[in-house]
Amino acid sequence: MTTLEINVDILREFERGLDPQHPERSKIPARVLGYGEISTVFAIQVEGLRDLAFKRLPIFYTMEEMEKYQAIYEEYNRLLEEEIGLRLPPHGYAAFCTDAGCPIFYIIQKQLPYPSIGHHALHLLPPEAVLVLVRRALQELRKVWDFNRRQDRLQVAIDGQISNWSIDGFDADNPRIDEGISLFYMDTSTPLFRIQGVEQLDPELFLRSAPPFLVWIMRLLFLPDVMNRYYDFHQVVVDLVANFYKEQRPDLIPDLVRVVNDFFTREAAELGVKPIEEKEVRSYYREDALIWSLYLSMRKVDRFLRTRLLHREYPYILPEKIKR
Numbered sequence: 001m002t003t004l005e006i007n008v009d010i011l012r013e014f015e016r017g018l019d020p021q022h023p024e025r026s027k028i029p030a031r032v033l034g035y036g037e038i039s040t041v042f043a044i045q046v047e048g049l050r051d052l053a054f055k056r057l058p059i060f061y062t063m064e065e066m067e068k069y070q071a072i073y074e075e076y077n078r079l080l081e082e083e084i085g086l087r088l089p090p091h092g093y094a095a096f097c098t099d100a101g102c103p104i105f106y107i108i109q110k111q112l113p114y115p116s117i118g119h120h121a122l123h124l125l126p127p128e129a130v131l132v133l134v135r136r137a138l139q140e141l142r143k144v145w146d147f148n149r150r151q152d153r154l155q156v157a158i159d160g161q162i163s164n165w166s167i168d169g170f171d172a173d174n175p176r177i178d179e180g181i182s183l184f185y186m187d188t189s190t191p192l193f194r195i196q197g198v199e200q201l202d203p204e205l206f207l208r209s210a211p212p213f214l215v216w217i218m219r220l221l222f223l224p225d226v227m228n229r230y231y232d233f234h235q236v237v238v239d240l241v242a243n244f245y246k247e248q249r250p251d252l253i254p255d256l257v258r259v260v261n262d263f264f265t266r267e268a269a270e271l272g273v274k275p276i277e278e279k280e281v282r283s284y285y286r287e288d289a290l291i292w293s294l295y296l297s298m299r300k301v302d303r304f305l306r307t308r309l310l311h312r313e314y315p316y317i318l319p320e321k322i323k324r
Helices: 008-016 063-084 127-149 203-207 212-229 233-246 250-267 278-309
Strands: 030-035 040-044 052-057 091-097 103-110 154-156 165-167 183-185 193-195
Touching (some): 008 091, 127 154, 127 233, 127 250, 212 233, 212 278, 233 278
16 A cells, blocks of 8 residues: 655645635645546645645544544555555545634545546547456456455445546557556545445435535435445446446447446356346436536535625535536
């Protein structure tokens, strides 16, 4: 495991001058690297923090909550890397209280080359190479379910979206890959694993960034699905393939479905995973896109109410629009 150490004092100074609505206008400027559905990844443009990627989690009410998350985050990284055998980028974290006494947690990773990240690489690679990339991601994901099959106490979940993988040594000027490529897995900010069937991550943390007027319906209808889907290899792969709609490559989906089902039949037959279907992928994406589009719209309403009407701080960095 390669851990990163940084100067936390510089990060504290960044936090003091952060403008969440316009991070590029912060006292120490930040450049957004990518938006997820809930959190944002950014680079901080100051000596001592360059070449790193940061994910900021302002979701904790107490230091005890943050310390518990920290322990779960560390264990999840250890499980993925040491027990399961995935490659993670050099990584670390910083945890401290802001000047106002609010706990803040920063996940830190070595910044990987932009073109090497799956959802960028797929626009550079020829179609047959994209299929190779997805097969390699499936082979890496299989390690998680092989691990889970060997356990009677511990079960690990993972989000396998193509944007969570990076191709080691990828050359954007000569975008060719083969079956021997090595992948990094990057998304460890939602450390989901169960011990004796009990989720170790507090599910309520998922709701902290939601507008107050949506919390009850998300807790009732949405949260159980989010917590469960990443333990199911079939659903994880449906989500992976459906994401190609978001990446504007629906033309690849028929071939991806064939690659996935061939993988389940030949390489992972002993796991007994049900094949996926194109109509299932399409239906899943339509529902998922609708939910997340609505969620982002409501977060923007919440931001407007807090900042413009109540004159309060809104701590989250939101994208203006996510192309779907």
